[in-house]
Amino acid sequence: MTDQATRDVLAPSAYVILGMIRLGRRSGYEIKQAVQLSIRFFWTISQAQIYPTLESLERSQLVQGHDEPQGRRPRRVYDLTPAGESALAAWLANDEPLPFELRDTGLLKIFFADLLDPQSALELVEKIQRRSRERVAQLQAIKPAGESIADDEGYAFPLITLRLGIAYHQAMADECTAIQQQLRSDARPKLTRPTDHQ
């Protein structure tokens, strides 16, 4: 069996573009917007990356572009070709590992926080917690949009990525609470003489 048939040919971002076009005929500009609205929490693409990728996808006949100017404003929209459909489906279904890359300056600083005084370290944990809580709030705010996409357009999985994102950041925020308690109790290991005059 030729298991090289299951290898990815394109970069992940190219599949993102295919996927967004699959969800509806789109211009480069609209693809960028869709990314910002929906997957920016676990994937980003810059505008400068999208247009060249679209050109190369069209050269490989995975998408087909059509000029659809709005008045005198130029505009090119794209559809998937059958080859594009199968490339996308093959990528979704292949059994290669699922690369996961995280670059978190917050965790980095926590790792080295022994070099800070206890108070600053505690504030750092609080800052991470605020960041996670904000992220939870942002994701909660998108939820209605995700629900209407599920109900109206029949796409259920965007909402599921939202749930996973919320679960993630909620867990981080909760763990921060526990860590803060521990840090505060470590700070005064024996309460021999209470100094709580306020």
Added chain:
Amino acid sequence: MTDQATRDVLAPSAYVILGMIRLGRRSGYEIKQAVQLSIRFFWTISQAQIYPTLESLERSQLVQGHDEPQGRRPRRVYDLTPAGESALAAWLANDEPLPFELRDTGLLKIFFADLLDPQSALELVEKIQRRSRERVAQLQAIKPAGESIADDEGYAFPLITLRLGIAYHQAMADECTAIQQQLRSDARPKLTRPTDHQ
């Protein structure tokens, strides 16, 4: 007030290198190992990046290198200079936002999983769950090392990043369980006629 005094001068990876040296005199090779052992789950540096960075840090007088060959094998170890100490402390204490970047192919595929048949989509969720569980197991396995660093060397925060990592991936795995249940119940919305002949 000169708030430009609080701006980072170096790339985050340079602070990682400073931090690792701060935890103990180290060679480039040992820095790479320390990264692999401890922070690889939220930060990576390639070997090819470390040596040039060390050179530039030495040129800026933030670290001081000493040749310490082992026999005839060349080896250069580094210590922080006072300037390096303050640069690291300033970075840890500054109040700039904490960049957080995630690139998760798993979530990406989930997002587009409506294009898969229900069975494949379910398997994809299971695959994500396995990945998270493996990650939890890996982090749990490092825990004893983190505990001994806390107890023996007095560095408590590495263990805390471990806790946060475990909380994160545990939450993802748990949410995957809930998602699977929902997907399975969606698959047979009314159990009018059971087809379970096996």
Added chain:
DNA sequence: TTCTCCATGTAAGTAGTTACATGATTGG
């Protein structure tokens, strides 16, 4: 008229990777 949004394009640069090369040392 001015501002915001729509829409595309590109130049210049950075940050990072993989892959390879070299050679010493240690342990079995």
Added chain:
DNA sequence: CCAATCATGTAACTACTTACATGGAGAA
């Protein structure tokens, strides 16, 4: 003596970003 590990170095490449530029369209 062979394999694994220690230790450094670098060439070539890719992905990606920021910043800028251009200009039409619609709304206030």
